[in-house]
Structure formats: C-alpha cells, structure tokens
Amino acid sequence: MTHIRLPEPDRAIVARRDQITADLIAIAGRDAVISDEDGRRAFETDALTSYRRMPLAVVLPETTETIANILRYCHTQGVKVIARGAGTSLAGGALPAEDAVVVGISKMNRVLDIDLPGRTMRVQTGITNVSITAAVAPDGFFYAPDPSSQLACTLAGNLGMNSGGAHCLKYGVTTNNVLGVRMVLMTGEIVDIGGPYVDAAGLDLLSLVIGSEGQMGIITEATVRIIRAAEGARPMLLGFDSSEAAGRCVSAIIASGIIPVAIEFMDRPAIEVCEAYAKAGYPLDCEALLIIEVEGSETEITERLEQMLELAKPFRPSSHAISSGPDQSAKIWKGRKSAFGALGRIADYYCMDGTIPLGRLPEVLTAISQICTSYGLRVANIFHAGDGNLHPLIMFDANDPASEQRAEQAGSDILALCVEVGGCLTGEHGVGIEKRDLMAKQFNADDLRVQMRLKSVFDPGWLLNPAKVFPLDADQRGDLPAMRSSTLPAAA
Amino acid sequence: MVETLRPTNEAELQSALIGLSQSGLAAEIRGAGSKAAIGRPLQLPAVIETTGLSGITLYEPTELVMSARAGTSLGEVESTLAERGQMLAFEPMDLGPATGGRGGVQTMGAVFATNVSGARRIAAGAARDHLLGVRAVNGRGEIFKSGGRVLKNVTGYDVARALTGSWGTLAVLSEVTFKVLPKPQETQTLVYVGLSDDVGVEMLCAAMGSPFEISGTVHLTAGLTSRLELGRLSREAATVTAIRIENFTSSVAYRIGRLKDALKIYGTPELLEQDASLLFWSELRRLSPVTPAPGDAPTHLWRISTAPRQAAKVVDAIRRNMQVEACYDASGGLIWLEVTASADAGGADIRRILSTHGGHATLIRAEPAVRGSVEVFQPMSASVERLTRGIKAAFDPSAVLNPGRMYAGI
Ligand SMILES: Cc1cc2nc3c(=O)[nH]c(=O)nc-3n(C[C@H](O)[C@H](O)[C@H](O)COP(=O)(O)OP(=O)(O)OC[C@H]3O[C@@H](n4cnc5c(N)ncnc54)[C@H](O)[C@@H]3O)c2cc1C
Numbered sequence: 001m002t003h004i005r006l007p008e009p010d011r012a013i014v015a016r017r018d019q020i021t022a023d024l025i026a027i028a029g030r031d032a033v034i035s036d037e038d039g040r041r042a043f044e045t046d047a048l049t050s051y052r053r054m055p056l057a058v059v060l061p062e063t064t065e066t067i068a069n070i071l072r073y074c075h076t077q078g079v080k081v082i083a084r085g086a087g088t089s090l091a092g093g094a095l096p097a098e099d100a101v102v103v104g105i106s107k108m109n110r111v112l113d114i115d116l117p118g119r120t121m122r123v124q125t126g127i128t129n130v131s132i133t134a135a136v137a138p139d140g141f142f143y144a145p146d147p148s149s150q151l152a153c154t155l156a157g158n159l160g161m162n163s164g165g166a167h168c169l170k171y172g173v174t175t176n177n178v179l180g181v182r183m184v185l186m187t188g189e190i191v192d193i194g195g196p197y198v199d200a201a202g203l204d205l206l207s208l209v210i211g212s213e214g215q216m217g218i219i220t221e222a223t224v225r226i227i228r229a230a231e232g233a234r235p236m237l238l239g240f241d242s243s244e245a246a247g248r249c250v251s252a253i254i255a256s257g258i259i260p261v262a263i264e265f266m267d268r269p270a271i272e273v274c275e276a277y278a279k280a281g282y283p284l285d286c287e288a289l290l291i292i293e294v295e296g297s298e299t300e301i302t303e304r305l306e307q308m309l310e311l312a313k314p315f316r317p318s319s320h321a322i323s324s325g326p327d328q329s330a331k332i333w334k335g336r337k338s339a340f341g342a343l344g345r346i347a348d349y350y351c352m353d354g355t356i357p358l359g360r361l362p363e364v365l366t367a368i369s370q371i372c373t374s375y376g377l378r379v380a381n382i383f384h385a386g387d388g389n390l391h392p393l394i395m396f397d398a399n400d401p402a403s404e405q406r407a408e409q410a411g412s413d414i415l416a417l418c419v420e421v422g423g424c425l426t427g428e429h430g431v432g433i434e435k436r437d438l439m440a441k442q443f444n445a446d447d448l449r450v451q452m453r454l455k456s457v458f459d460p461g462w463l464l465n466p467a468k469v470f471p472l473d474a475d476q477r478g479d480l481p482a483m484r485s486s487t488l489p490a491a492a
Numbered sequence: 493m494v495e496t497l498r499p500t501n502e503a504e505l506q507s508a509l510i511g512l513s514q515s516g517l518a519a520e521i522r523g524a525g526s527k528a529a530i531g532r533p534l535q536l537p538a539v540i541e542t543t544g545l546s547g548i549t550l551y552e553p554t555e556l557v558m559s560a561r562a563g564t565s566l567g568e569v570e571s572t573l574a575e576r577g578q579m580l581a582f583e584p585m586d587l588g589p590a591t592g593g594r595g596g597v598q599t600m601g602a603v604f605a606t607n608v609s610g611a612r613r614i615a616a617g618a619a620r621d622h623l624l625g626v627r628a629v630n631g632r633g634e635i636f637k638s639g640g641r642v643l644k645n646v647t648g649y650d651v652a653r654a655l656t657g658s659w660g661t662l663a664v665l666s667e668v669t670f671k672v673l674p675k676p677q678e679t680q681t682l683v684y685v686g687l688s689d690d691v692g693v694e695m696l697c698a699a700m701g702s703p704f705e706i707s708g709t710v711h712l713t714a715g716l717t718s719r720l721e722l723g724r725l726s727r728e729a730a731t732v733t734a735i736r737i738e739n740f741t742s743s744v745a746y747r748i749g750r751l752k753d754a755l756k757i758y759g760t761p762e763l764l765e766q767d768a769s770l771l772f773w774s775e776l777r778r779l780s781p782v783t784p785a786p787g788d789a790p791t792h793l794w795r796i797s798t799a800p801r802q803a804a805k806v807v808d809a810i811r812r813n814m815q816v817e818a819c820y821d822a823s824g825g826l827i828w829l830e831v832t833a834s835a836d837a838g839g840a841d842i843r844r845i846l847s848t849h850g851g852h853a854t855l856i857r858a859e860p861a862v863r864g865s866v867e868v869f870q871p872m873s874a875s876v877e878r879l880t881r882g883i884k885a886a887f888d889p890s891a892v893l894n895p896g897r898m899y900a901g902i
Binding site for chain 1: 552614621635638644645646673675801822823826854870875882
C-alpha cells in the first residue's frame, strides 16, 4: 500500500544527523541512543508495514526528565519527534520520518503504585497492556481495555490511540479507564493532569490528550482504574446461516436489556482461519458466528446464557455451544484475539476499523462484500458487534502492487460507506497516516480547524508526530500558524 | 440592561454568537438556569439561553443511543427512555435545589457542559464517559461537530468529551448524542448505621473490591441523615453507610446475600427493597442530605475529589478547623462537604489540607460575594493554566462565552 503521500524530509535536518545524534547521546547517554543503520531499521515501520521510513535516530530513555531534556533540545533545534510504544499501530501512527527522532517509551515499564481499596494503579506508560492486569490479577483485579495486541502493545500506545478491545462493550475504552497522566510537552515542560480520583480539576484535558496520537505530548506515567473481576465468565458460540440473522440477533439481545461483556462477530472466512489456528471448537458449518460472553456466578451465567439462547431462537441459530470450561474459554478467546495473526499466515491483508450504527449491519456487510468483489478481492469480517466496530480484513497479494493498490481503494470505499451510513472512519485503531486523507469525508473544514487549533495549543510548531491525523493540505485553509516545514509531498 | 437571546435553531445560535463577538459583548450561557448560582459570579451584558433548542432528534433503543438538542430537558429524555426500559446510566445529579435554584428543570446541554454525574458513576462512569458526540458553536461563531452517534469512535481528537465540564466557557452545545443503557430490573440497598467515617469508607472500598458490581456507595455523617425523607433512616441520629446493587432480580438476591456475608465484620445491615432504595438514591441525586431546610443556619458546600484512602483523613483534618458534615460518594473519593458559613467558606484551610493529602475542591454553594473572592474551581498549576488559556483562545478568542465563570480571564 503505497499511495499515501509522505512529506519530503527536511534536508537541512538530515544533514545534521551526526551532530544531533551526538547531542542526544550527551543528553540521554550512549546506551539510550540507537544510531546505527541496523538498529534504526528495527523502528522503520509499525504494523502498517507497507510504509517504511528510517528514523533520524532512536532514543529509549528511562526517565521522564530525560524525555523532557530530549524534547527541549529538539524543540530548540526544530527537530521533529515521534513517540513510540511497541509499534503495533495498524494506522501508521508510529511511522517514523527521516528527519525525525523516535522517542521510544518501552524501557519505562514499571508499576509505581497499586491502590486496591481505591481501585487505581500508577504505572509508567511503557508497560505492556497485559502486564497492567498481570500486576493485580493475583488480587482478583484487572485493567479493562484489552486490545487483541495486548501482549505487545504498551499503555502509551493505547493512550495515543484511545484503544479498545473485545470487552469494551461493558467496560469502556482507554479514555474511560484512565484518571491521570504525566506528560512532557514539546518544550520539555512536564505537565500533570488528574490523579487517583474520579474527576480531574479544571477543563477535561485528559479527554484531549487521550487519543491525540502522540501529537500533543509524550505521556510517561498514568493512573489507571482497575476493576474487581467478576466471579466467573463464560463465552457461548452461536452459529447462523446468514450475517443478517446474526446481526439481528445482536440487536434483539441488546434491546432485551442484557449487555453482555462482549459480543464478537466472525464470518465464514474468518471462522475457518481462526479455527484452523486455535482449534477452539468454532462451528464450521455456518456463515456467521457470534461469541457472546457473560459474567457472574455459575448460576447467573447459566441463567443469562439461557435467556439469550431464547432471544436468539427467532433468528434460527444453526448451532450453539456454551464453553465447557476455562480451557475452552481460553481457546475461544485465543482464536478471536489471534484472528489477525492467523489470517496473516495465509494471506496479506489490510485491516479496516470503521464503526457503523448496528441497525445498518446487514446492508453494510453486503455492500462490503460487493465492494471487495468488484476489486477482485476476498474479505474476512471479524469485529466487535455489540458496538458496531467493524474489522473487514481485505486480502491481497503483497507481491502484486496492483492488488495492493486495489485493496487500499476497496478500504477507502468501505470507510466512506461507514461514514455515509452514520458511522465513522475509525473505532479504535486511530487515523495515523492511513486515514489522514479521508478525514475530510467525516469532517468539514470548521470541524478540522477546531481540532487543529488544539494541536497548536499543545505544540505550536507542529513538531510532534507530524503529517499524521490531518490531511496534508488542511493547513492551507486559513488562520492556522504555518506548521509544516516540509517541502512538496512525494509518493512513498 | 441585559439582553437575552433565545435562539430556536443552530443557525440562530450562530448568528447570535457572531453578533456578540463582532460587537465585543460577552454572554452568560445558560440552559434552564438551575446552576446559575454555581461558579464565579458573572455580570455580563447578554444572556444566551438554550431552552429554545429543544427536542429529541434520534433514539435507537437497540443501538443504545439518543440525540437531543441542547435545550431539551433531562426530564423529557428520562421519561422517553423509561418508556423503553432504558436510562442514563450516569445518573445526572440535580444541583438546583442544593444551590437555591429550581429542581427538575436542567437541560441536556447543561448536564454535559457541567458533567454532573451521580452515585452510579462508580460503576458506569460519569456524563463524560457516555457522551458520543456533539454539535456546537464556538465563540468565533463556527458551527462544528465532534464525535458521532456510534459507540466507538476515535476519529480525530476527542473534542466532544473535552467540552464536558467546561461550563459553557468554550462553546455552546447545540446538540448532544449519548449512550443509554437498560434500566436494571431490581435495585436493593444495604444500609449500615453508626459506622465511623473511616470504617464506613473502608467498608465501601471493600464492597467495591468484591465481584458483585456495586453501583452506589455513600456514607453520610450523623448530622445529615435527618434531612432524608426516608423515615426509618432519619430517626436515628447516626451515620448511614449505604451500598446499592442493581441487576436482574435473581442476581440481586444472590449478590446481596454474598455481600452481607463478605461484610459481616461491619455489622448487620438493614435492607432497603426496591421502592425505598429508589427513594434513597433519588434523594442523593438531588443532594437532599446537604441541602439546609428553610430556616436552618446558612452553610457553604464543597465538592472534593480525593483518593478514597485519604477521604476520612481529609475530612478529619478539615473538621479540626471548622464544623463540617460530609456526604461521601464514590466509596469516599467524592465528598460533598457542608461547612459553617464563613468569609472564605473555609477555602484556604480546605485547599491547604488537600495539597498535602492530594485531591481538589470546588465551591458549590456560597453567596456571590464569597464566590467572587474565593477560587470556586481548583486553582491550576502553571502549566495546566497555560494550556487552559490556550484552549480558551482556540475556541473563544474574544471571550464571548461565560468569561470568568470558571477562572478569571478564561
Ligand atoms: C494483531 C493486532 C491486533 C490489534 N488489536 C487491536 C484491538 O483489538 N483494539 C485496538 O484498539 N487496537 C488494536 N490494534 C492496534 C494497536 O495495537 C493499538 O493501536 C495499540 O494501542 C498501539 O500500541 P503500541 O504500544 O504498539 O503503540 P505504537 O504503535 O508505538 O503507537 C501508537 C500511537 O501512540 C503514540 N504514542 C506512543 N507512545 C506514546 C507516548 N508515550 N505518549 C504519547 N503518544 C504515544 C504514537 O505516536 C502513535 O501515534 C491491534 C494491532 C495489531 C497488530
């Protein structure tokens, strides 16, 4: 996928690479700076792997103060900075640039404080998502947002993208589970927002910072909400003869007043791939599968699942199976959470992330399949059905540039459709470079201007994670300060 | 003379704001005015009232979503939801009666602009957590939207949510879209009488650490319980600690039993069944326990956020300086603190104590002279203040919208 334009690097900065690297070493120490070509190459892309750029240098600091010193230096030198967690962004959110320093947070991964009675935890943001829960699991607690990439992705990246996961239907996404942050601004100033209590004082700055895709500051610490886990949880598998029946079953369940912890949807191509990989016991004779999980005591779980089976009857499920126990439950979730990886073993794919109003699900699924067919491509659908967050996985052949290009076009068409039916471009993966040029489909000039002015408040020089989120030409529209030093954009 | 503008659609709202900014006039932004006595006192040449922007514009019960124009009353929204067995899970509080304003009149725009959220926030989140999207007009007269009508959306910055709690200082909301949830089938409450503050808060934290999905946790000091209408609680002049469970009927019975067991070292509770429970929690939603009866000595009211483990210590420390009664919500983390009236409402002591224990305080009820001399909202650190001023300038560079309502010059 190579049609997204990236700005030409600032040659003057690139020419000063040696000096800048030496200065970074003086600030952060030799061990923290990666400057050789092989070392830098490990950081040249994220999970949107068709775009690659060698960073000017990579720094892996161990303290907030070091990050502050690096940003202060880069600010005075006019050097761009790209914050990076684990680099699992599917939107190119962490894509480096040749004239930018990558600041990786991965070495800052400590738990700083656990307050079980207050149900909060203070951590450094380089901690992986799964390690947050691991730190409190022995006490029966967990951190709710659970992106499928949770083994690798960092809280920093989750904060950058306002990430979600399968269990968000009940527990919310990142922004609903974070109470405070420590953040370094581009000037090197350290700002504390919120803390271990229910509201932050003053304006709701946390809302702005979370989901700002590394464009407002580098977040180094956070206070997160932790939740006591339910007594038990159990998923059920419901197979259907059509996606439409499955979609209408989801609506019926929600209308009945039951909010399961998770309702995940897979279509036939997705089921086949995931079953082959995880051997979870997914039914193979259906067109659509729902994984529905409920929580509570054994009796409560049984009662709730039976209630839902009853609700599902009018939609004639072709099969139903309740997980036989923790073992199968783990497999069922493993299959779902490794869906992307499992598909990746058989095909190259492009993962979309639009959200739609649930009521439009059947027609949208039909349209998605028509769009992909019209480009001669296959698609697998796997998504968070309870909240309408779709993940069509468009399969293509990475060795065939034409097929890759068609996949990108099909993807744009699908996202445009999501917006058209009342949804949005991205439910949890973020805009990054990937959806940057589609932003104008969802927002008009004033909507974008309101957002871009906020970027300018936090980073007036637009040095942090540049050329992401907003269309490259958006700054040509009015009262914003000049913000990109780059010359004409070139094709990647 | 104060000019009152009452736009009936978004275009009129926009013209009103363009007109004001061109003539350099600032306006007080209000819905039904139930919170007019909160914040720094304003004396502005114009008022923009949103009650003309009214009506529910979208309701999809199976998608858990509703949109309403900003001036739609909360009452209309809640009764429409109730017809389909749904509710606003964040249980918006009514600050009107406790601050000398009218009760039961607030608008949806104001609910989100002030982020008022009740006891259920501890389980379900605050108003901010349920907001999905807004349409609004800023002080430049630009109409803009942010977010949308779907439950998951990270497209662009989360401007909609950032407007919650901005008290009309950044933009006038014209329409809000929010998540709704099913009403629970059954509500019951366990009430413990006579626990000291620290033990009460400790028990509430223990309850929250249980797997039974508690949806309300309050502790009232002895002086407050007599204001409850609920007869059997108000007869005893002792503290009251209450824990709410909402769920399917069969689950409530099971969970209440398990919880009582888990908390038995704290004594034997009384059980409030559905009706009594609903009454008790609705009284809290109106802040009845911290609202003086006519003829009572005047008091000031603070809203304090702190870590639950600090809550009783904070109140204790403040009590050493003045007479206080406390309504602890959110397992202690949110304290409605009633203090004897004084020139600074006790603000200097309260904020000094919070600076050592962690947390912040907002003055909710005091006469205008006091609100004019004390910082009503928690003073900001220098860097947060700089960002806040920048954000104000981005939305409202000529300071048309509620200037000074939260902070001087903002
Ligand atoms: C197989 C797979 C499955 C996935 N499943 C999900 C899913 O279920 N749900 C979901 O939401 N996402 C999912 N993702 C996407 C991705 O994992 C998330 O976006 C994740 O939050 C990224 O975290 P990261 O640590 O890899 O961040 P990165 O990719 O390194 O960075 C992400 C963004 O955050 C910014 N950032 C990084 N560190 C900081 C910091 N310290 N301060 C400020 N900004 C910072 C970056 O600049 C970038 O814009 C999946 C990805 C993969 C590859």
